Amino acid sequence: MSGSTTHQFKENAERQLADEDLRQALTKSKGHFTGGRQNAMDKLPEFDALRDKSRDIKEHVLENLDFYLETYEQNVIDSGGQVHWARTAKDAQDIVLEICRSVGATSVNKGKSMIGEECDINEALEANGIRAVETDLGEYIIQIRNERPSHIIAPAVHLTKAQVEQSFRETHTHLDPDRILEEPPTLLEEARTVLRKKYFEAEVGITGANFLVAETGSSIIVTNEGNGDLSQLLPKVHIVLASIEKVVPTLEDASTFLRVLARSATGQEFSVYTTVSTGPRRAEDPDGPEEYHVILLDNGRTGMLGTEFQDMLRCIRCGACMNHCPVYQSVGGHAYGWVYPGPMGAVLSPSLLGVDEAGHLPNASTFCGRCEEVCPVRIPLPKLMRHWREREFERHLTPRAARTGIRLWAFFAQRPALYRWATGLQMRLMGAMGRRRGRFSSVPLAKGWTKYRDLPAPEGKTFQQQWAAQQKLGRS
């Protein structure tokens, strides 16, 4: 599963488009998320103002990121925790392994963490003989299927219940093969029972963090299942995986984000469990982890600061952009080939993987602008995708045919008279050739386009010619 297939976006997308199960799963999920968000918005008149405030707080943090990280670090240490800094995904893996070894861990429970996915923590643990168990239901399902999440908040959104049933039957072989397992409640029940045992076996629990609070040195996780809480409360050691831009100044600031996060993500007014964790258990505490570690990951993010991609570091990982994206809703998350799909992935992945690997993703957009419209921190995603396209072009990574085409077009576009003459000729010619059938099923140099649909035959006049004619008639 490790590694990215982002460079094969076109091939991935083609395969996913032909996947009937995926069609079925995506059709079911789509209205659920978009309708839920709209509903939550309607119930909170301050929603848009909270989005502005959220954007402003993140901007303030990014401008003073070094200060807030140092303050956060000091407060973690003062409350008895430890902070580790990771430059790369490999650093993060090494730190996790070192902590696991220090307590002789053979089993690790994981709450859902996108940073864990970004760093391939499970693979690193398994390679070192440590069992990693995902406890979020969606993450558990894809773990036993050996897949990546296809959505940042609903990892198994690409699957139907029949596929989940099949995977449970293949994995839980200790259970009665004749058991009834068709409906979601019985599937959940089985996962709950299987995972409940594992909670008590793990020596280490790993969670992500939605926010880090500089004022108190706390990490905050937001979940609906309660798996993140059991994963961090029962084992001896709690490790928090977080990227550096997760820090916010105060609990008040975190509250502002919490008001937009669940509403944007699932349409809930508030997630079921919002948990603020500060250091290890205290002497008087009857439960909780004895050690508390935070791993702060860079992995390319400092390289985005101060560039046109800094805005992307405001992202709070709600998933609204992919829920509203026509491209994501057609090809699904796996087509994007790595950890972060949809519009946010199309902007973030080239920053983290490099434009050579992920340069295709910013092209997977209709530029309809829905992603920017729904973003809770108002990231101008279409603009950032355009920046990546420009960079791809500058670095000569655009395919030769496209480059030649654009050059050719630019040659004519810079010479208006020639442009008018050439396009007029082309339209007349195509109009005449297509008169009989009214459409072309194949056009030279545009086979990629006509492969999936026919090109309607022009009626013989260019836009400019029609415009001029209209003007003459006084736009009657």
Add this chain to the structure above:
Amino acid sequence: MVANRDGILDDIRRSQGRDGPIDDQRAAELRARMASPTRNLLPARADLPASEVIDLFQSMAESVFATVDRVADMSAVPEVLTDYLKRENLPAQVVMAPDPSLDDAPWSDQPLLEIRRGVPQESDMVSVTSAPAAIAETGTLAMFSGADHPSTLNFLPETHVVVLPVDRISKNYEDVWDLIRQRVDAGEMGPNERMPRTVNLVTGPSRSGDIEQTLLLGAHGPRRLHIILVDTDETA
């Protein structure tokens, strides 16, 4: 990993066009911002008279599938709890937080109710705790870890019953942060003078939508969250 730390901080500073940390004056401003945190925008929804704040809490909690009983005082709590357990077909056997505020209820009135105080075991079906605070805005309970409240009580048993005196219901999350700060300053949050290790904000029972986005209750945490609201002198 000191090299990583310094490298990351250096890169951040360079991206801002700085050679070193932010200047002293700016740092003082940022420290002041954290020392006296200002509330950002608060939704007007919870801006209500005290009695309506309680009603808002109840309706918001019920909208996320918590169930609510409301009683006149602590003396009614044991009976209401026993009735609830009967109604839900649950055993009359609970693990209860060692929270002194729960001692005010006359538990001995219910001789068939078996109560153990402390940390839950895997086999415990029902937990009973209090909540030091609650938030009307979204029907959220706030629970602090400490000697009197093991956090696992909020997650392990299948049913969680919370006894909540109504005067602990506040309007917004920000009220809870202020309450924590006051208690830390007053030395009431244990000897560490810091945030409690775990603050759990709980809004309804556990759920998952991970299979075909079907909402199912009881994913890993409690399947049922029952809140017993207890009227207090000012509100009775």
